[in-house]
Amino acid sequence: PLQVGKVRIDTTPPILEEIKPVPEKISKERPSYSFKTSESGTLNFFGKCRGNVDKAVKGINHISLITAEPGVYNDCEMSITDYSNNKSLPLKISPFIVIGDSS
DSSP states (O other), X not given: OOOOOOOOOOOOOOOEEEEEOOOSEESOSSOEEEXXXXXXXXXXXXXTOEESOSEEOSEEEEEEEEXXXXXXXXXXXXXXXXXXXXXXXXXXXXXXXXXXXXX
16 A cells, blocks of 8 residues: 555645735826735735736735726735635725826
8 A cells, every 4th residue: 555644634724914005096007016915826806907927826815906097096906816715805995085196
């Protein structure tokens, strides 16, 4: 018989934490956003925001949020699903306002 070592089944969901929120008022439509994750995985976005990437690595990640148009962005959330298919709780992205072009 073949001896099998210890098998560890990952059932721990990743943890997301906001590191650097978007400034409250910005004029660009791809603001920078930084967050920390306890595990690598696939990102999921909810609300009016989307990210410029769909994967994150364990540790601090710097991404751009893609916003469709000027306005208030107060419903943006993200979660991450690790490679064992464990899903984090949603992280509420701090609200911000994209100011329209003044020209």
